[in-house]
Amino acid sequence: MARLKIFISSTYYDLKSIRADLDRQVRELGHEPVRFEVGHIPFGSDASPEVDCYREISNCDVLVCIIGGVFGSSSADGGYSITQRELKTAQEEGKQIYIFIDKPVNQEFQFFKANKDNDSVRYTSVNNRKIFEFLEEIHSLPRGNPIFSFETSQDIGNLLREQMSGLFQRLLRQYHSLEQVKLSAELKDGISTVNKMIEFMVENKSNENKDVVNEILTSSHPVFRAVGMALGLSFKCFFSSRKELIDLFNDFRFEYLDLESFGDDYSHFRKISLRRRRTRDGIKEERMVHLIKVSDKIFDENGALIPGSATKWSDDWILSSSELEASEDDEIPF
Numbered sequence: 001m002a003r004l005k006i007f008i009s010s011t012y013y014d015l016k017s018i019r020a021d022l023d024r025q026v027r028e029l030g031h032e033p034v035r036f037e038v039g040h041i042p043f044g045s046d047a048s049p050e051v052d053c054y055r056e057i058s059n060c061d062v063l064v065c066i067i068g069g070v071f072g073s074s075s076a077d078g079g080y081s082i083t084q085r086e087l088k089t090a091q092e093e094g095k096q097i098y099i100f101i102d103k104p105v106n107q108e109f110q111f112f113k114a115n116k117d118n119d120s121v122r123y124t125s126v127n128n129r130k131i132f133e134f135l136e137e138i139h140s141l142p143r144g145n146p147i148f149s150f151e152t153s154q155d156i157g158n159l160l161r162e163q164m165s166g167l168f169q170r171l172l173r174q175y176h177s178l179e180q181v182k183l184s185a186e187l188k189d190g191i192s193t194v195n196k197m198i199e200f201m202v203e204n205k206s207n208e209n210k211d212v213v214n215e216i217l218t219s220s221h222p223v224f225r226a227v228g229m230a231l232g233l234s235f236k237c238f239f240s241s242r243k244e245l246i247d248l249f250n251d252f253r254f255e256y257l258d259l260e261s262f263g264d265d266y267s268h269f270r271k272i273s274l275r276r277r278r279t280r281d282g283i284k285e286e287r288m289v290h291l292i293k294v295s296d297k298i299f300d301e302n303g304a305l306i307p308g309s310a311t312k313w314s315d316d317w318i319l320s321s322s323e324l325e326a327s328e329d330d331e332i333p334f
Helices: 016-028 049-057 082-092 103-115 130-139 153-203 210-219 222-231 242-251
Strands: 005-009 032-034 062-067 096-102 147-150 255-257 266-279 282-295 318-324
Touching: 005 016, 005 082, 016 032, 016 062, 016 153, 049 082, 062 082, 062 130, 062 153, 082 096, 096 103, 096 153, 103 130, 103 147, 147 153, 222 242, 222 282, 222 318, 242 255, 242 266
Parallel strands: 005 032, 005 062, 062 096, 096 147
Antiparallel strands: 255 266, 266 282, 282 318
């Protein structure tokens, strides 16, 4: 079973016991600790031990950086300690990083920020002000700098346990989300393929497939969903002709307005509903007019529903609106 490789980075002599205890806790979590002092890092003859430490970070999944009051050995390129350079290497490689700062150091860091321009200040928690300067640098990073304060190695172990659990939960959610996106894309591709197949069959009609195509297109006609939404239905409706559509609307108390005065290519359906509204003069009854218009383009000259697919559908073919009916009692402003 795969295990996380966790690189433990810190100065050695002052934090020797914490490093050993953290090694044990990492193993108890089921992961693999990496420490240079016990032979976890392969040292070669082509580079210095310092460089080999930086190389090994590439093979690890997580870096735990523990910052105490001792600056430690300077790195070969100067400016930073080896521990600090290990942290920067992990940041450059995009590794998951957890930074733990000794509590007294973290507390005095606030004092340093207020007095950093004063070189005469002497600090009690660190042996080199470069530690505070490095803390200021990592605090300013836009990402990859989760920083915690600690007093004992147990504090570090507990925080790591919580962080690992949270990280695992996040990865599970991301995996589930990716599966949802993948499924959605597959469904979309499948629907697109079916639509293209249907369009091809429509354009290349033959006596053998004509009835099959019409049956597929009719059963999945987008007009059923559009009419259902206009009527506020939670289930799928079905009709195969204008007459059946009129009967459907009648069932929901919509009357068919067979009027030529509208001057458009729509069948009009209307329903009147009453609502009561409280006013200063009492309860006022108002009439709401609900109008649904269905385009005649979906029917042939005999009034039969024309088979159609989603790619050929227009949202303008089903229109609905609701408004108050004008009342003779309404005041006319002048």
